[in-house]
Amino acid sequence: MIYDVAVIGMGLAGMSAALSASEMGATAALIGSGPGTLNLASGCIDVMAYPPNQDNLPVDDPIAAVRQVASEFSEHPYAILGDKAVAKTLSWISAHTAAGGWPLSSDLSKNHRVLTAVGRFKITCLVPESYLAGIDLPLYKPLLILGISGLRDFSAPMLAEVLQMKGYKVRSTVLQGIPVGFQGHSLGVSRFFSESGIKQLGLQIRGFVRPGEIVGIPPILPPMPDIQYFRELQKVAGVEVFEIPTLPPSLPGIRLSKALRARCVSSGVELWEGVHALSMEESGGKIGSLLLAAGPNQRKLQAKTFVMATGSYLSGGIRVKGDTVIEPIFDLPINQKERMPLFSTSFLSSSGHNAGKLGVGVDSSLRPLGKNGRPAWENLFAAGDILAGHDPLAERCGGGVAASSGRIAGMNAAVAAGKGKKS
Amino acid sequence: MLRETKLKTDVVIVGGGATGCGIARDLALRGIDALLIEQKDVAYGATGRCHGLLHSGVRYAVSDPHAARECILENQIIGRVAPECVEPVGGMVIELPGDDPSYFLKLLEACRSAGIKTIQITPGEAKALEPAINPKVTRSFLVPDSSIDPFLLCLQNLRAAERHGGRYLLHTKVTGFTISSGKVIGVKFESDDEHGEVQCKLVILAAGGWSKQMAALAGVNIPMELSKGSLIIMNRRFTDRVINRSRLPSDGDLLIPNGPTSIIGTTSIPVPSADGLLIETSEIELLMRQGDVMTPGFEKARSLRAYAGVRPLLAIGGQGREATRGFLVIDHEKTDGISGLISILGGKLTTYRLMAEKTADLAAEKLGSNVKCQTAERPLFEDAILPHYHRSERLSRIHEVEGGLVCECEMVGRKHILEVAHELKGRPDLVDIQHRTRLGMGSCQGGFCAFRALMILVEEGICPPDKVESVLLSFLNLRWKGIMPILRDDMAREEHLNYAIYASLFDLDRAAHQKEDP
Secondary structure (H helix, E strand, O other), rough: OEEEEEEEOOOHHHHHHHHHHHOOOOOOEEEEOOOOOHHHHHOEOOOOEEEOOOOOOOOOOHHHHHHHHHHHHHOHHHHHOOOOHHHHHHHHHHHHHHHOHHHHHHOOOOOEEEOOOOEEEEEEEEEHHHHHHOOOOOOOOOOOOOOOOOOOOOHHHHHHHHHHHHHOEEEEEEEEEOOOOOOHHHHHHOOOOOOHHHHHHHHHHHOOOOOEEEEEEOOOOOOOOOOOHHHHHHHHHOOOOEEEOOOOOOHHHHHHHOOOOOOOOEEOOOEEEEEEEEEEEEEEEEEEEEEEOOEEEEEEEEEEOOOEOOOOOOOOOOEEEEOOEEEOOOOOOOOOOOOOOOOOOOOOOOOOOOHHHHOOOOOOOOOOOOOOOOOOOOOOOOOHHOOOOOOOOOOOOOHHHHHHHHHHHHHHHHHOOOOOOOO | OOOEEEEEEEEEEEEEOOOHHHHHHHHHHOOOEEEOOOOOOOOHHHHHHHEEEEOOOHHHOOOOHHHHHHHHHHHHHHHHHHHHHHOOOOEOOOOOOOOOOOHHHHHHHHHHHHHHOOOEEHHHHHHOOOOOOOOOOOOOEEEEEEEEEEHHHHHHHHHHHOOOOOEEEEEEEEEEEEEOEEEEEEEEEOOOOOEEEEEEOOOOOOOOOHHHHHHHHHHOOOEEEEEEEEEEOOOOOOOEEEEEEOOOOOOEEEEEEEEEEEEOOOOOEEEOOOOOOOEEEEEEHHHHHHHHOOOHHHHHHOEEEEEEEEEEEEEOOOOOOOOOOOOOEEHHHHHHEOEEEEEEEEEOOOHHHHHHHHHHHEEEOOOOOOOOOOOOOOOOOOOOOOOOOOOHHHHOOHHOOOOOOOOOOOOOOOOHHHHHHHHHHOOHHHHHHHHOOOOOOOOOOOOOOHHHHHHHHHOOOOOOOHHHHHHHHHHHHHHHHHHHHHOOOHHHHHHHHHHHHHHHOHHHOOOOOOOOOO
16 A cells, blocks of 8 residues: 555654644554653653743743744744744644543643652643643642652652752652552552552542642553543542652653554554664655564555654664764754764753754755755655754753644645645 | 861871772771871772773783783782672683784793783684684683772772771862971861861872872972773673783773673873863774774674773883883882872782782881781671672662662662661762662663662752752763763663753753752
8 A cells, every 4th residue: 555644753743743644634654663752751742941042041931932933043943833833733732632531731821830750840831631730839839749659760758858948838748558560660550550549549648638738649640541540539539639750651651642642543544563664765756665674574665755753862863873963764964063062061051962953954844955955855754853953852842843843744745645735 | 167177197098099998908907097088989080990900910911021920919819818809700812813923922921921820722712712702813812810890899998997997088188288397297188068187197198190289289299190091881791701902002902891891991191180081082983993803793882881090100111001000109208308208109900909018018117017918818808798789689688679679770779779878978979879889880870770869868868958959960960971972872862861851851951050070
């Protein structure tokens, strides 16, 4: 079979591209070599918190920041996408995750402060419902932080002490006797939470909590995109409860990923999971097919158009070879300037690393550029972290760029394949 | 306000490397009261940044026969008195096409006259013993090289010294000496929370790469030069034996198995100071390429970290690789007219005990003690080994650790961390804990387990909550120095994940009090 659109990458960008292509009536294949980096991320969708060349204060209004970045930085993907398309995409993706069982807040007007396990706040835009009670915490709100004995990636006593130091009214309790599994991470704990386990947890919380308190817990509810578990816990506990993100594996990230995957399946997207895209084959001046590795076997996948949403270093979309960064599947040029060091001497500083902004340049239709500065292939589009000119992590804009560029690239690819109309 | 402290002792030892720790134990066993002062943690300098090779002496047999003889004698003594620190892996010399063919026989002969036992084997036997080596090997022989754990060696010397009445101050800088009519009578020091002076009869400088600047504080110049050596730790063992190239010591011709890892070294570049060492990309490329010559496929393997140390060499005849690996005890009363001051210079980790013995001999003579050195016979581990230091022991007690492991690469549990933290007298330093437990020495290089360990330290009241961000930041930024030079492919992926956690999720890149370790 020849698909209309083949998308490489099962992260936020890839799933957005497959969904939007399929909404345009295109037949779509979604290729993923692994579970996708959403599973490791916070479960939030960052839009823009720290625009480039700004100080350490995060911006309040993410869409206004997108608009500003779009006008000031012509190489930033937001300059191509525009703030209207971004705002539209965020509503669109929220609708999809909600339909997939995992609703996100739909308030685009401001950035939120999400409490994390180290006691600092992640600045982000869309947050899952399971975080909502804990965002933008005011100092006067009494908090109870609940820990699980043996869960090594989360310490309720430490978090309470850090917050106390910052002026919050907070106390902590550590629950004993909950099986955590040998590895003691949150995914291990979540496996032991059946419906009755949640009820039991809710009753325990009800017993501990004092009037007026809200309750923060590590992410331990089941790794399924089903908000009902969480609502049930709040109902039984009789108080507002919120999850506090910590080290991966990330349950909120896994749930978000599964919700979108479920939407892809129900939209008729065909999943090719566990296969690596190795290279492509040309056919009549276009990309004709992808060569895939499935275990020891190789397979070919044919399509009219292709979307690369292959991610950055972590996903293998780009790689460091010596002191050069390469794009391994299509051998596209990377926006690496000569003699510019890839990494800063400080691991963590507000200036980030030059390597973070590297990727492939694209034209206004999101087609990656070749060495001559013109689109490398007329039927290849790019989306997500692999786009040059933005630093998804340092600017906290990865989610917004991924979802928006994914949705637009999927639409453009569908149109190029002769389906629907380009928006 | 800094606390002010006044102390009194007979001998102050400056420097907590192998030599300083060795002197501390040697003096303690002779019943001489001594206090060791170290600017950072034990083994912070060259000791902790060498390749962990207990030389048979083969490396110096041709170029420096005297040092070679010292090496083989000390190799045998340390194997006898401190087997807990030594992995007797053995060594293999391989000749590859292109190596000077006359050198091989010269080397064999030099080993014989230095007393280094050699066993000649055929290339086929060499390949059977070490299947990973270059199959083009032309000639080969075996030597008694071993690998040694420099951290454990220092820690245990210090523990033994303490047991026999010795004292030590870590993370304490020497800021000056009190000299009265040509005699050193006191040492001024300073740490994060205290400053003070220790009254003494004698000062021993065993400060390695920092000796020259320490001596300058006493107005004395000492002849030494610094040579930087860079090394890379790989995430697995390529060979069971130490592999030496059959050629004059050069760059990247030593491959040493060390626990679950291998270390390739080294380079040799003159530097002006022991601080702020940078590792060049060209050094990494050279080491990886040379490693690939000895064990094909090496270049594609995963490296974990790079590090650099300085060799504090005697500036007497020859430079860098040609400089002698011998050592020198200087009595500054004789050379500079300053009494009460001794320096110990040069030498190797392998000969640290002998260096300590000769230095302590001179100190004892000056103090009128006639108790003889005991370190060549007396076992280093008279008491139990550091709790949990050895992997097998950690593994045997894992079931006691609720919730499993804190660091799964090195099998370190909560209890292990706490016992060490208490031994450190409550200083919440993740690097110090790392040295004593191997926490974070595996593939994630502490990316995950450092945060877990920190949570435990806060829970137990060892780290105050207002230090959480600065302790984590300084650990991560320091760790980065070793990782940045080798960031490629898989390591770049791992670091990208770590950056996602600590920057994007924990927002630590925007922490107000960014602090970098100097």
